[in-house]
Amino acid sequence: MSFGCKKEITSPEEKKAPTKQNEFAIIIHGGAGTILKKNLSEEKEAAYKAKLEEAVKVGHAILKNGGTSQEAVMKTIQVMEESPLFNAGKGAVFTHEETNELDASFMDGQTLNAGAVAGVTNVKSPIELAIKVMTDSDHVMLSGKGASIFAKEKGLEIVDPSYFYTEKRFQSLQRIKNKNKTELDHDDKKAAFYDADIKNAKFGTVGCVALDKSGNIAAGTSTGGMTNKRWGRIGDAPIIGSGTYANNKTCGVSSTGWGEYFIRGQVAYDISAQMEYQNKSLKEATTDVIQNKLTKLGGTGGVIALDKNGNMSFEFNTAGMYRASMNDEDQLIVKIYKE
Numbered sequence: 001m002s003f004g005c006k007k008e009i010t011s012p013e014e015k016k017a018p019t020k021q022n023e024f025a026i027i028i029h030g031g032a033g034t035i036l037k038k039n040l041s042e043e044k045e046a047a048y049k050a051k052l053e054e055a056v057k058v059g060h061a062i063l064k065n066g067g068t069s070q071e072a073v074m075k076t077i078q079v080m081e082e083s084p085l086f087n088a089g090k091g092a093v094f095t096h097e098e099t100n101e102l103d104a105s106f107m108d109g110q111t112l113n114a115g116a117v118a119g120v121t122n123v124k125s126p127i128e129l130a131i132k133v134m135t136d137s138d139h140v141m142l143s144g145k146g147a148s149i150f151a152k153e154k155g156l157e158i159v160d161p162s163y164f165y166t167e168k169r170f171q172s173l174q175r176i177k178n179k180n181k182t183e184l185d186h187d188d189k190k191a192a193f194y195d196a197d198i199k200n201a202k203f204g205t206v207g208c209v210a211l212d213k214s215g216n217i218a219a220g221t222s223t224g225g226m227t228n229k230r231w232g233r234i235g236d237a238p239i240i241g242s243g244t245y246a247n248n249k250t251c252g253v254s255s256t257g258w259g260e261y262f263i264r265g266q267v268a269y270d271i272s273a274q275m276e277y278q279n280k281s282l283k284e285a286t287t288d289v290i291q292n293k294l295t296k297l298g299g300t301g302g303v304i305a306l307d308k309n310g311n312m313s314f315e316f317n318t319a320g321m322y323r324a325s326m327n328d329e330d331q332l333i334v335k336i337y338k339e
Helices: 012-016 042-064 069-081 124-138 144-153 167-179 261-266 267-278 282-297
Strands: 023-032 101-107 114-120 141-143 207-209 217-223 244-246 249-257 299-309 312-316 321-328 332-337
Touching: 023 042, 023 069, 023 249, 023 299, 023 312, 042 069, 042 207, 042 321, 042 332, 069 101, 069 124, 069 207, 069 217, 069 249, 101 124, 114 124, 114 144, 124 144, 124 217, 207 249, 217 244, 217 249, 217 267, 217 332, 244 267, 249 261, 249 267, 249 282, 261 267, 261 282, 267 282, 267 299, 282 299, 282 312, 299 321, 312 321
Parallel strands: 114 141
Antiparallel strands: 023 207, 023 321, 101 114, 101 217, 207 217, 244 249, 249 299, 299 312, 321 332
């Protein structure tokens, strides 16, 4: 296979996408990786689809009623942060030290303001904290204890670290430790995530991009990072330009995948830059960045992206990506596998 191929690939989602400009739209992901139908029970598949639908409908209702893209992104991601199905918030994976360290970021496409947090251990909603960093501080990124102190000062909900504990994630860490290997949350080349229900499956980072009726784009991403991560490792999710980017001139992007490669490729920003400086369409830019540049680099994962006209792109080089979208005609798309 030649990764340098210029041929444009149109996904089923995009074939269904309306040609007219959307007054508002929302798109979400719940991680990408080796997600195969044969390894996903009917019950588990139904659970994922139901939660994705619930999350995207929360944001869609906000946008439909004239709410801001910022509110839509936050409330949508919070639904997934509170679900143990995803590697964010309640379902976050464990570090080598058997703790949960959470990362998140948010960007506003109108002002290019952004906020991010890394290594947070006791804030219930990392995405809410990331937004608060943007709106209530002079900074873009806060980490660790400092981020928690800031959260307390701003009145955000603080929880005991045990809130994030889930037995499946903890047992996953134990299996990895027993095998004396590092597992990447989305990688099927170097390591794999095994559990009783989904063999060699990847539970992932969550993200959302929204376009509101005022024409403003917002993007956010939230994650628990890499299972068995050490030394305060931080991936792409809280890094503006890697895991999250938004610009009203072009598009909004949220990434999910092997973070180190997304950082090196500045994946989210690269998509926007290609649209701004090379006049590429959203689909052309996402295809080049994920199927060509990221793949050549050796990275795996994908992005969701939404442009200023409400056009959508689900682009990934893995077997699947948990994803959903809704437009201003209430058209709902919920998918898991590469189809």
